[in-house]
Amino acid sequence: MPRDFTKPFTEEELEEAKAIFRTMPTYNDEGYILSKDIGLYNEAVGHERTPKQITSYIQYWDKNFGGKVPFDEMVNILRLMHDTPGTMRGRAAAFDKDGNGFISSDEFVELVQIIIIHDPRLEGVSFEEFVKKADTNHDGKVSIDECGVWIHERFQHLGYTN
Secondary structure (H helix, E strand, O other), X not given: OOOOOOOOOOHHHHHHHHHHHOOOOOOOOOOEEXXXXXXXXXXXXXXXXXHHHHHHHHHHHHXXXXXXXXXXXXXXXXXXHHOOHHHHHHHHHHOOOOOOOEOOHHHHHHHHHHHHXXXXXXXXOOHHHHHHHHOOOOOOOOEHHHHXXXXXXXXXXXXXXX
C-alpha cells in the first residue's frame, strides 16, 4: 500500500525510509545515493511518481548536489509539504541565493521546480502571478516572509497542510 504523503512522517517511518535508503544499489558509507536511484527509492518507499517527476527529481539532484542524494536533504524536501508558515519562511530563505531578502525570478524558478516535483498541479505558475498573489504589501517584490506564506497556502490549497 502506498504511503500517504499528505501526512507528516513519524519517527518510525523515517527510520524505515532510512533503512530502505541504505539498500539502494549506489548507497555508500558517506550516506548518500546517486540520483539515478531516485526512481527505485521512491518506488521502494511507496511514493508513486510519474516518469516526468522522477526525471525532475534526478535533474534537481544533479544540478544542486552533483548527483548525490543525501538522505537528510531528501527528507527535508519531502517535509516541505507539511511545514508551518514559519518553517516555510526558513525554507524560502534557502532559495534567496543573493541574500537580499527577496525572491527574484531566477530564485522563483528553482523554488517552483521543487514544488512541482511534489505536485505537478502547480505547473504553469508564472513569476508575475507569484508576485501578484504573494506581494501582500504591494511593493512589487516578494520578501522571504511573503514567500513562506505563499508556499504554505499553495500546499494548504493542495490539501497537504492544515
